Amino acid sequence: MATENLKEAVRQALPQWLREDPVIRQALREALIEVLRPWEEVLSELRSFRQEAEKQRETDRQMLTGLTQAVQQLIETSRANSDAIQVLAARSEEHSRRLEEHSQVIRQLMEKVERHAQVIERLLAAVDRHSQEIRRLGATIGAIRARWGLHSEAAFRDGVAALLQEAGWQVDRFLAMDPEGYVFGRPDQVEIDGVIRDGKAILIEIRSSVSRGDVAAFQRKAEFYARRTGLSVARRILISPMVDPRARDLARQMGMEFYTYPEDVPPESPAGG
Numbered sequence: 001m002a003t004e005n006l007k008e009a010v011r012q013a014l015p016q017w018l019r020e021d022p023v024i025r026q027a028l029r030e031a032l033i034e035v036l037r038p039w040e041e042v043l044s045e046l047r048s049f050r051q052e053a054e055k056q057r058e059t060d061r062q063m064l065t066g067l068t069q070a071v072q073q074l075i076e077t078s079r080a081n082s083d084a085i086q087v088l089a090a091r092s093e094e095h096s097r098r099l100e101e102h103s104q105v106i107r108q109l110m111e112k113v114e115r116h117a118q119v120i121e122r123l124l125a126a127v128d129r130h131s132q133e134i135r136r137l138g139a140t141i142g143a144i145r146a147r148w149g150l151h152s153e154a155a156f157r158d159g160v161a162a163l164l165q166e167a168g169w170q171v172d173r174f175l176a177m178d179p180e181g182y183v184f185g186r187p188d189q190v191e192i193d194g195v196i197r198d199g200k201a202i203l204i205e206i207r208s209s210v211s212r213g214d215v216a217a218f219q220r221k222a223e224f225y226a227r228r229t230g231l232s233v234a235r236r237i238l239i240s241p242m243v244d245p246r247a248r249d250l251a252r253q254m255g256m257e258f259y260t261y262p263e264d265v266p267p268e269s270p271a272g273g
Helices: 002-020 022-077 082-147 153-166 212-229 245-253
Strands: 172-178 188-197 200-206 232-239 257-259
Touching: 002 022, 022 082, 172 212, 188 212, 200 212, 212 232, 212 245, 245 257
Parallel strands: 200 232, 232 257
Antiparallel strands: 172 188, 188 200
16 A cells, blocks of 8 residues: 555656656656667667678679579570589579578568567557656646645646647737726736737637636637737637536637647647537
């Protein structure tokens, strides 16, 4: 039980360690390199062996071609020398046999290389899946900590924004004063995460949890942004691991997209939350 508790504690703390401790990140990177290095060495040796076999095969092919030409010349110039022709024919047959043996060895090596490549691809896919799970776990843990007052909302938003940037999004923060109090019912600053593509705005609201009031406020933010900038709002995207079911229904009614994890957000046409 102590071992399982230790494993669970490491799994919960690992995302934060990776973000905050470059030594741990380097150690994990070196460990992964160490795991994959034997496969790279095997592939390198197989490539070298294949190159040598190809060279030998080309040498044998050239030798066979030379012998064939010599046989033809001997036949044309001296049919009386049948013994020499038979000897050359025997050598040609031997070289053909050796060439076929080399071809079989090369085919076997190629099959082994293909099997190793498939194993490496499966390992890389597993590493990629584990990386995605670690990122998702980190976002979920951050949301839980924020909800219970153990982590600031701003820190959670910054972390999710960083994940979006890793996924290829360029997140820019819009900050403007709302003197009329249109968004919050009182004069206050309005802050929105978003990007602008082809003259159209994609607005993003990142929260550790979402209520119906948050959805309505996001809609007012989008309207305020459109009036303030004069840009067309093409997409309104909510990202949160915790959401009130009523808030999700309201977001769908308003045409908003809703996603639990930042990497689930499609880069182009919306797919719905």
